[in-house]
Amino acid sequence: MEKEIQIIEDVTVRFAGDSGDGMQLTGSQFTDTTAALGNDLSTMPDFPAEIRAPAGSLAGVSGFQLHFSSEDIATPGDTPDVLIAMNPAALKVNLKDLKPNATIIVNSSTFDAKNLKLAKYDNNPLEDDTLSGFNVLPVELTTLTMKTLEDMDISPREKERCKNFFALGLMYWLYNRPLDNTINWLESKFKDQPKFFEANKRVLIAGYNYGDTTEIFTTRYEVKPAQLPKGTYRNVSGNEAVALGCIAASLKSGIPLFLGSYPITPASEILQELTKYKSYGVKTFQAEDEIAGICSAIGAAYAGSLAVTNTSGPGLSLKSEAIGLAVMTELPIVIVDVQRGGPSTGLPTKTEQSDLSQAFFGRHGESPVCILAAKSPADCYWMAYEAARIATKYMTPVILLTDGYLAFGSEPLRVLSFDELPEIPINYRKDPEGFFPYSRDENLVRPWAIPGTPGLEHRIGGLEKKNITGGISYEPLNHEIMTNFRDQKVKNIQQDVPDIEVDGEQSGELLVVGWGSTYGSIREAVVRVRKEGHKVSQAHFNYLNPFPKNLEKVLKSFKKVLLPEINLGQLAFVLRSTFLVDVIQYNKVQGQPFKVAEIQSKIMETLGGKNGK
């Protein structure tokens, strides 16, 4: 029977199963294939809350969500259109998030008494009305997988573990995607274990054929390629992008990269990623604690490296004294804070934007630093690169804020050629003639004089420096001069900050502003509201300190400014005190990103009766 192919614009798929079911892998395979077909996409994993939750339990459910489209998209999608549930627990945990009428493919082999009990189902949801209103497609995934591998010489457990590839094959059929990308991947992954290559490949193909031949699937879907800007693309997660951006900056500047780091969720992947690149001149130092992470980076910066330290909120607190040292010694370091729910241990695996106040104010003394924020997983690459550029140009610490949502989400990154990358000129001081450690150039930047350079032996440290010579000084006026210099130097970075762009009308009723990872949800909400005929403008911050030059003018060009944040209003506080603009706050602190629909209705509420028409 020839099956119908329906063209759709976009779809959100969620793979869910037990943490041992390989859902992250299945999802990322589907992502890679989808990316190669030229769809725009955005992904988000949902890890189980507990690492060693019992198999089949609700706490052990792991998910991977992928939103792909023939249009330009910015979020992993609010509500999945399709759920693949590998067991009852996965069904139960994810059901509440689905669209009405969503398609649910369930592995019905796992709906036995034991698994139903683990998922706290009194009755089998496949047999009562729990799933009414959904398009439920039960497939005996495990049984079919075992059958496919009947004659293979591997253990039953090993056979059973291939079942995620059956699901993947079925999804490839359903969305009309080729298998070769995944088959190639399997081949290289199981180079030395041909029988596992064979087993997984067979199951993948069996899943695909199952869709083709059985009656339960009547329609296939196709999502055409998106019109993205021309170029070469790769898929990146936020943490991976930070690592790549740092290495790119190191290669472009020609100075070696040093990472001083201590493992912390959700930032550890940056350390893990960077340590793979030793042959690129990258040095990673897994330090004994957060403080040593940043202090070793400060030492490396002094020695001439592009120095980075990465952490999350609690670690940023531990590093704050040392950031003061970097401010005082005016050394370039990049501090990447992958924010998570706080305070204290808080919600380590969940996202939040609640370290902004800490980035602005969380230090002793007058201690200004540059603050940047990435707005999407791919933007993490550019902001890490920019952080390195600013840090070395201005000899200053730069805090780059990302968050758990960006860290693990993924989207395509357009790869520029090496020549297209912005320049990062490094000029170590070499000439002893007229050298003073705290002399300053027109931007108030002091020279970078690194150990090993003859004739420039000098001492720096945390005590107040005498202007120009850099000796110790307790003179009252000198302290004020130096404090002002440090402050003005960070303000001078503003000349490198691009104007904030307003998408939509340049003035009017409502401007929705945001910073960091809320970009995608805000953008999609604004687009939807506009489709309904309302006038709404949007502007998003990458640069938080210093702010863009035109920001005040932009804020004051609108009657209302709405600011959604995943905190209790930390940027709102700064905007109010800096510009005397009474922004309207919209806050959420549930460890979750905003849903597009939430922002959409907040915009409508803010527009009030007039609707901006």
Add this chain to the structure above:
Amino acid sequence: MENKIVENSITPAVKYTSKDFSSDIDVKWCPGCGDYSILAQVQRTSPDFGELKENMVWVSGIGCSSRFPYYMNTYGFHGIHGRAAAIASGVKIANPKLQVWVATGDGDMLSIGGNHFIHACRKNINLKILLFNNKIYGLTKGQYSPTSDKGQVTKSSPHGTVDWPFNAIKLATGAGATFVARSIDRDPKHLQEVISRASKHKGLAFIEVYQNCPIFNDGVYSLVTEKETKADNVVVLEHGKPLLFGPKKTKGIKLDGMNPVIIDLEDGKHSISDCLVHDEFDENPTRVFLLGRFTDIPGFPTPIGVFRQFSKPSYDKEYEAQVESLVKKNGKGTYEQLMLSSNTWEVR
């Protein structure tokens, strides 16, 4: 301009004198402070380190001792309290060609910086750590430190401390330091020799220097520094030599099972061949713990000298070797490889 980290040759053509190592900053320790002697001995021995001045970096934390880098005409970094070892580790790993020294105190390194200290020892990062041990917090004006003797009366322990002190030699050894030594501010020759030897060690070198703080803890080491008592209270460790002390070297240390005992070589019952012979190359740390305990047992002489040294690949060397082998295997990474080696696709 070339933006490479400068790598200078190991043996300088320049001949330095101690003066070359003194900076133009006025030294500001209290009159009579033991730190003056330590500075002088470092400046005297620096010309023999076999390093160019510009390749030497002194890093410190906070405390009286930590002013040290300001007075050395080398590169210097006066850090924050306790973090000297961490900052120094970054300097050394970033540029292994540099010779990195740490000047620190008992509060700085053994209290607030304890974690960095033990891990630098464990990793055998090629740092030279000089611990100025005055058993007191000097800069903050007289509180007890983690090496203060039990019962010591200080501003923060008016009724005497109830804490047990750290024994720096045993701590460093336990943490894995590959060169462990002790000397005394008032014994310039000995101090010079120990510093020189530390400078040649390939790996983490730790020197505990007994330092008198005349303001807040005067005389804490008088038994081992004063002429009348020194000979009876100091045993100098020398490799291959028996442990002898006393004004005429007539007292020795012998092992009774795992315990040291003091013997009198003139009592007709003992001879020099009964004495424990020092072996600083013994990798077994038991010997160091045994010697380290002397200061905890009343009546025993304080050992000074090199307790042990042995070679074990240092962190920075191992790291470089790993990088080299990876470069050999995969070639030096390029931007194109970095960005294009995973799955990519073209949008036309």
